[in-house]
Amino acid sequence: HLSNLRGLKSGTLRISCATTAKYFIPHLLGPFCKxxxxxxxxxxxxxxQQVIERYEQGVDDFFVFSYVPEGLDLEVREFMSNDLVAIANSEHPLTKHKKVSLKAFCQENFIIREEGSGTRYAIERFLQSKxxxxxxxxxxxxxxAIIHxxxxxxxxxxxxxxxxAFGDSYNVKVIDVESLPxxxxxxxxxxxxxxxxxIAKVFLDYVANEGKDLMTKVLKL
Ligand code: PGA
Structure with a gap:
């Protein structure tokens, strides 16, 4: 075990992720670097698209996705849940309702992520099924920018x-919408x-052993 650690004294761990993973990956990396x-x-x-290009270049050890792109030859290890929730401004009339129908929520002016976003893909697939x-x-x-x-x-x-979970979201309200998150x-x-x-193997073990607890603390899951 010790010799293992010695071999790990130096080196680089390379990770790339699509934008929504940036909220939690640093909270795994901080304690790992310690x-x-x-x-x-x-x-x-x-x-x-850029993450997929990086896959093609073969530079990174890991990629983090919620919607794993199809057609790439990837080994996939699930890590934790990613709930997509309905949000509105705290003064929005819908915040007065205890429960909102999915249809009524979707009739409001709807702001959506760009083509290619995993979040968008999940929303589209879900709404199509309904x-x-x-x-x-x-x-x-x-x-x-969507939050703002x-x-x-x-x-x-x-x-x-x-x-x-952080900063900018002050005053955003999660609305209780039927069938969501x-x-x-x-x-x-x-x-x-x-x-x-x-190094990548050590990181993978670290994520498997300690990742869940860390995330529970940081994201208040
Ligand atoms: P995105 O992230 O919506 O920021 O693209 C989710 C994903 O990678 O699937």
């Missing part, structure tokens, strides 16, 4: 609950063709 101070981290937050077309008025390629647009009273949205999952993925480096 345990292994010699390991450098290269953490890329990009849009899904035969509901949302009243999309605005497409925004950023969770934070909701705060400004521009409309409602459905986002990962993890986007609400939409349940998806975060996964760590790596290319099947690529052998995991010793």
């Amino acid at each position: 345990q292994y101070p010699g390991i450098d981290i290269q953490f890329t937050v990009a849009n899904r 035969n509901i077309t949302p009243n999309v008025r605005m497409t925004i390629a950023s969770n934070e 647009s909701v705060l400004s009273g521009m409309g409602v949205s459905i986002l990962s609950a993890h986007t609400l 939409i349940q998806s999952k975060w996964s760590f993925c790596w290319a099947k063709s690529k052998q995991l480096s010793p």
Whole structure:
């Protein structure tokens, strides 16, 4: 075991993720770096297309997705749930209701993530299964900008609950909408063709052993 650790004194762990994972990955990396101070981290937050390009270049040890892209030769390890919740500004009339029908919620001015976003994909697939077309008025390629647009009273949205765990989300209200939250999952993925480096293996074990507890503390799951 000790010799293992010695071998890990230096090196780089490379992770890239689509934007919504950026809220929790740093909270895994912080304690990991304390345990292994010699390991450098290269953490890329990009849009899904760029993450897929990085997969093609073979530079990263891990990719983090909730909607794992189809057609890539990936090993997939599920990590934790990713609930997508309905949000509105705290003054929105819907906040007065105890329970809102999915149809009524989707008739509000709806703000949605950009084409290619995993969050958007999950929402579209879910609403299609319910035969509901949302009243999309605005497409925004950023969770934070969606939160600010909701705060400004521009409309409602459905986002990962993890986007609400910090800062900007003050005054955003989660609305109790029928059939929600939409349940998806975060996964760590790596290319099947690529052998995991010793550092990557240690990180994977660390995530399996300590990841859940850390997330419970940080995200108040
Ligand atoms: P995104 O993240 O909505 O920010 O793209 C989710 C995912 O990777 O599936």
